[in-house]
Amino acid sequence: MSIGYACLVLGEGNTAFSRCLLKNATDDNIRSITLTNLLALENIIDYNTKNNITLFRISSDIIPFGSHPINKLNWQAEFSETLSRIGEKIKNAGIRVSMHPGQYTVLNSPIDKIADNAVAELNYHALFLDAILTDSKSKIVLHIGGVYGDKSKSIDTFLNNFYALPEFVKKRIVIENDDKNYTAYDVLKISEMAKIPVIFDNLHNMSNPSEGSNNQYDWIELCSKTWGKTDGKQKIHYSQQKPTGNKNAHSSTINIREFMDFYEELNDKNIDIMLEVKDKNLSAIKCINATNNSVSIGEIEKEWAGYKYLVLSCSASFYNDIRNMLKDKNNVDVISFYGIIERAMLLPENIGAQINAAEHIWGYVSTKCTPADKKRFEKLINGYKNNTVNVSSLKKHLLNCAIKQNVKYLKNSYYFYL
DNA sequence: TGACGTCAAGATCCG
DNA sequence: CGGATCTTGACGTCA
Numbered sequence A: 001m002s003i004g005y006a007c008l009v010l011g012e013g014n015t016a017f018s019r020c021l022l023k024n025a026t027d028d029n030i031r032s033i034t035l036t037n038l039l040a041l042e043n044i045i046d047y048n049t050k051n052n053i054t055l056f057r058i059s060s061d062i063i064p065f066g067s068h069p070i071n072k073l074n075w076q077a078e079f080s081e082t083l084s085r086i087g088e089k090i091k092n093a094g095i096r097v098s099m100h101p102g103q104y105t106v107l108n109s110p111i112d113k114i115a116d117n118a119v120a121e122l123n124y125h126a127l128f129l130d131a132i133l134t135d136s137k138s139k140i141v142l143h144i145g146g147v148y149g150d151k152s153k154s155i156d157t158f159l160n161n162f163y164a165l166p167e168f169v170k171k172r173i174v175i176e177n178d179d180k181n182y183t184a185y186d187v188l189k190i191s192e193m194a195k196i197p198v199i200f201d202n203l204h205n206m207s208n209p210s211e212g213s214n215n216q217y218d219w220i221e222l223c224s225k226t227w228g229k230t231d232g233k234q235k236i237h238y239s240q241q242k243p244t245g246n247k248n249a250h251s252s253t254i255n256i257r258e259f260m261d262f263y264e265e266l267n268d269k270n271i272d273i274m275l276e277v278k279d280k281n282l283s284a285i286k287c288i289n290a291t292n293n294s295v296s297i298g299e300i301e302k303e304w305a306g307y308k309y310l311v312l313s314c315s316a317s318f319y320n321d322i323r324n325m326l327k328d329k330n331n332v333d334v335i336s337f338y339g340i341i342e343r344a345m346l347l348p349e350n351i352g353a354q355i356n357a358a359e360h361i362w363g364y365v366s367t368k369c370t371p372a373d374k375k376r377f378e379k380l381i382n383g384y385k386n387n388t389v390n391v392s393s394l395k396k397h398l399l400n401c402a403i404k405q406n407v408k409y410l411k412n413s414y415y416f417y418l
Numbered sequence B: 001t002g003a004c005g006t007c008a009a010g011a012t013c014c015g
Numbered sequence C: 001c002g003g004a005t006c007t008t009g010a011c012g013t014c015a
Helices: A027-050 A080-092 A112-131 A151-163 A184-194 A202-207 A216-224 A256-265 A280-291 A297-314 A316-325 A334-346 A351-365 A371-385 A391-404
Strands: A002-006 A055-058 A096-099 A140-143 A173-176 A198-201 A235-238 A272-275
Touching: A002 A280, A027 A055, A027 A080, A055 A272, A080 A112, A096 A112, A096 A140, A112 A140, A112 A151, A151 A184, A173 A184, A184 A198, A184 A216, A198 A202, A198 A216, A202 A216, A202 A235, A256 A280, A256 A334, A272 A280, A280 A297, A280 A334, A297 A316, A297 A334, A297 A351, A316 A334, A351 A371, A351 A391, A371 A391
Parallel strands: A002 A055, A002 A272, A055 A096, A140 A173, A173 A198, A198 A235, A235 A272
Antiparallel strands: none
């Protein structure tokens, strides 16, 4: 089993993607952004390798306008060396990568131009996965598309357009139940006809449930049968609802207790779980550690190094609870460890705790900083005390100081990114 | 016509 | 000028 995350990394430098607008999409711009993005991807792969993360979704934005006629570059040839170097790293680390064109790639659109664009987009995704030397276990996740007032006709359109795809694209396609049109039942029916593996998405299944009495574990079991030998392990999408607002919005972090309840109910644990969550890699590491019965205290101490200032900035007493918990190195309850961190972050903003944490961090950078940085820190912290400055401004300045002085221990602290 | 979702780029405003 | 904050873009569907 692997647990992974989508597209971007929090708390690690040189992993951010660049983009350009259509009006700026010159060959030179596309070329330089492509290179930036490939090097960012390489850093992400290195990060995943270091953190034992073996499931990852590559952003569709990796090649700017990858399926758009404005991009005339032969990027596969131009960047072949970098692409195959990244591919080798992915293979050596045993990472399974995938891609997922968004809700605007609609293969079954009745408008020819839009369906053609979808074909071009799927081609581009397959070309990219080919260029990094992955096999057919690296999938392209696709929704069925629109309904257009006639679901069975729209399913036929989907099937016809799917059959017409080139083989190198078709072998990578997997289909997913969506949040309003096609239920798990619908998608399985399509899978039966076209032999396409099915990704089950738990949150979509909640907002757009199938008829009948099957629960989500039944659907996962049914979907498992659609994954053949050349497709690799069954993969599902797992996310939790954001407590407030839109019911389809993803939560800021994975609640570990709720995840473990789900995980323990799975009939077959030999399954790949793609998390869809705002804090990305952080939730992936959390779930990987929580499901690893033999996780080392070293891994948890590494996590604590990431979270400690964040927890301190929310509550000194929760901070002390975790410190005490970690003293007994043979008996650390990983679920409780993450549970306290989650509870700390749900507390209302505690000005005293924020000031305490900011001054604590300031202690690491204050002696080597410039007078201007010192002045700015004092201005910001006084402003925060007087309620005229947002805590995020204070954090941003502290991060700038840590980056300038290259204090790695601080730079990677989750305090700055959540 | 605007809401939906995403997230960096671009624009604008402030000191 | 640097920083903070708001708006735009690129995609297609549906009410």
